Amino acid sequence: MVRAYAATRPGGALTQTEVALAPLGDDDVEVVVEHCGICHSDLSMLRNDWGSTTYPLVPGHEVIGTVVARGAHVDALRVGQRVGVGWYSRSCMHCRDCLGGDQHLCAEAQSIIVGRHGGFAERLRVHWAWATPLPDGLDPSTAGPLFCGGITVFNPLVMTQQCPTGRVGVIGIGGLGHLAVQFAAAWGCEVVAFTSSLDKTEEIRNLGAHRVVDSRDPGALRHMARSLDLIISTVNVPLPWDHYLAALRPNGRLHLVGAVLEPIPTPAFALIGGQKAITGSPLGSPATVMDMLEFAARHHIAPVVERYPMSEVNRALAHLESGQARYRILLDADF
């Protein structure tokens, strides 16, 4: 049994409790949690927005911790090694997608917080492939959010093979978006940030954006017509999608990582004429996580965090829900 913060019903407060760890499988490692970021999808899971939550729910999937035990078949990690853990807890490792390096697209991939418990806990267990060692030069005390928010916005740059000569837009400059701006700027691209919080403008520029556009101003959006190669949408609310599709250059791509529930009405003509795309992706593969960590270390990219002791998790969640977090909330384990 380990101490953990769990909700027992949809939308309920988290209370400290004891939960049983899943058995340590031959391919699993056990990790002592040191820090854990809070992602908006922790809120969605708490409220059962997606219908996949089982209670008691222990959220948390942006974990930094240290390996304290490993299963019989684990060669890749050693006890004492510091690792990060994100959304996934395992995948089958033998299907075409896993063997092809797309383990995150495996039909059998499992979350760390669906049917098992996540990082708001003393310890967790996870398949070794989903616990990634931190490279030198990366600060463990802030790296947690890279493992969900970070990889979610880094993966689109990799999977689209974004050319550094291109222009990248980022919609929503929050937990994901503020990392997307940093990654895209370090990637060499011109970066345009779309935000409804213009009071963040100076900060967003300091993160690397070359331009900040008021996302609530239809005129400003129209002015962006035919200007961007890739737009990464990190928000989960409906947007004036027609304006963003028009803001794409020929061959441009509107890429969704924000889990907006309302279907996007997509006019075929808006895609056909300019050879455009609407695409999406979830997090990324373990290999892409490795590349992201090295890239972040090389370019001194780090989440901008507000810290809470894990014992104040409910206050932290309320702050996230208020929309005022700048830019990611991080819990420090204090069991």
Added chain:
Amino acid sequence: MVRAYAATRPGGALTQTEVALAPLGDDDVEVVVEHCGICHSDLSMLRNDWGSTTYPLVPGHEVIGTVVARGAHVDALRVGQRVGVGWYSRSCMHCRDCLGGDQHLCAEAQSIIVGRHGGFAERLRVHWAWATPLPDGLDPSTAGPLFCGGITVFNPLVMTQQCPTGRVGVIGIGGLGHLAVQFAAAWGCEVVAFTSSLDKTEEIRNLGAHRVVDSRDPGALRHMARSLDLIISTVNVPLPWDHYLAALRPNGRLHLVGAVLEPIPTPAFALIGGQKAITGSPLGSPATVMDMLEFAARHHIAPVVERYPMSEVNRALAHLESGQARYRILLDADF
């Protein structure tokens, strides 16, 4: 003045008339029309479905003919050369898209049948870059439909760099789809044809499809889940898009070339989970047309046509409208 078949009002019959040729620009060639395919977009333009038709309208944009005159700056073509002409009549040739080889995506690109007259005529004039010489080994008497229907379904294979190990679905086995099946099969892919006309099954297999699926059978569509890398939709009516998105493998792409007017309701989750894409494209660039013609010649790919003399164009249009054409209608000029 040249003789031509023109409509004077939306949906009206074509009548033979005389129309003035646009002046022969320095970069233009004049082409005597020998054959011209009929595309469904000729019908759409006749009915002014897209709001861009000007009357009198002379349709026709799948032309095979011979160069009989050229402007002062034309070096690429010579008088007497046999060429094909498709949807486009010109592009600016100096913007980033034109210089980058994507002349068909130029913001100034113009159609051969919008504001000027098309191939249901004795002669037409067109910018030299949009009149492509036929390679040896390609039968001029059937090649016309390659210049719109053909390039429209060939371009997706090029622009997506489709791997020949992949599985390609084609929705709608008509003028475009019967060419898509041939191209995808010659490309080396496994080809699945989705059709509502199961009486075509044997013919579609002979075109190269490895499997023919009844597009009106929801169970058959569900059975295709997670099986295709690329689906090319050639139809212009709403489909059970959720089934087709589910039929994609991870990293799969639903590619629209059929100009369906009703927006496609696109659930973000359907794209995010499997890293999928909805994309579109119009025809293709002159360089891709050249590649297509050589590919078609090498693989003995040709449109399957039903022939009418151009003087029977109204009968031919009625046959197209009936949905019974197998698979492309071709007019032979008989002025």
